[in-house]
Amino acid sequence: MSDTHTVLHDPHGLVDAQLPLDRAPYEALVTAVLAWQDPNLTPRDYQQIALQLTGHARAVAADVQRHAAALPKNDGRGALADVILREAAGRLSQPIQGTARCAQNRARLVRALYERLDRLAAAPVHRAV
Template structure:
């Protein structure tokens, strides 16, 4: 499990997307019936991974000021901080919200790491 509320291990974590399948599964739920403690454990895993992804996005934000990707990354990081400040709850809704956050961070990280198109 990757529960690291103080962000002590995120700098050493290889982000090979082990939680992508979990995110996909959680977002596909239509009427889950797990115990509250199971929802809490999944939410903690996704929270820890969201923190690690946010740290990776932060490391990639050091882009030139004229690069719009940096501004968009700042927006997602502010939203991430706001959403992670809300305590986890033992509900499917909470888990799905954390999964959406991880998915948004994956998307932002992909955009930050893709090369800019060459200009003619």
């Protein structure tokens, strides 16, 4: 076993752009977390779930950003995506806490980002002629 590792330098996010999100397990996690009534988990468990959701939220936000950047400047969908991305950045900048509320807030964020991504991906892009 080697003690060395390779650090990937990808300042333009090209690697992420080429990899599709593994959506199904995260949607299942979001559904489960949002269904909690009175979970009896340890703070560390809540933190781990929130960390998973945070990482995935960042990946979905990057996809939303890529889709929004491909829109014409006067397209309102891009402006709405920018608002949602700013809100997401603010929410993701909050420290993770070992609570059900924190994990559920991250789950709501992932759900909102996927809703925006789906709207951006489903709508045709209208180019100026």
